[in-house]
Amino acid sequence: MKAVGYKRALPITDRESLLDIELPQPVASGHDLLVKVRAIAVNPVDYKVRQNVPAEEGQYKVIGWDAVGEVIATGEKVSLFQPGDQV
Numbered sequence: 001m002k003a004v005g006y007k008r009a010l011p012i013t014d015r016e017s018l019l020d021i022e023l024p025q026p027v028a029s030g031h032d033l034l035v036k037v038r039a040i041a042v043n044p045v046d047y048k049v050r051q052n053v054p055a056e057e058g059q060y061k062v063i064g065w066d067a068v069g070e071v072i073a074t075g076e077k078v079s080l081f082q083p084g085d086q087v
Contacts (some may be wrong), residue, residue, distance in 0.1 A: 001022070001023050001024070001025045001026070002019060002020065002021070002022060002060065003020075003021050003022075003045055003060070003062045004017055004018055004019070004021070004022050004040075004063060004064055005018075005019055005021050005055070005060035005061050005062040005063060006019060006050060006055060006060065006061055006062055006063070007019075007055045007059075007061070008054065008055070009046040009050060009051055009052065009053070009054060014017050016051070018063075019060070021060055021062075022048070023060070023062070027073075028073040028074055028075045028078075029075045029076065030076065030077050031075055031077045031078060032074070032075040032078070033073075033074055033075070033078065034071070034072050034073040034074070035067065035069040035070065035071055035072065035087060036069050036070045037067045037068070037069040038068055038069045038070070039067065039068050039069075040064045040066065040067040040068075041064075041066040041067075042063070042064065042066075043065055043066050045065050046063040046064060046065055049061070049063055050063055051068065057082075063072070068086070068087070069086075069087065070084065070085070070086055070087070071083050071084065071085045071086075071087055074077050
């Protein structure tokens, strides 16, 4: 899956402050929804996280809290959503 993330909290002017990355597709379990994202926005929480929360060693920190898309899978405890729902 495509994502936006970072490895180190760098000034926004640095080319590596935000990176387009590819990650394995997650599996929905429990109360999770797996959503095919159609649009995403950066909000003040993303801004603060990028400035203050480092990625774990050898990993990327993925940001993007505001999104819209289509549910493609649900965890076994989900009861209010089903695949095909727009969220």
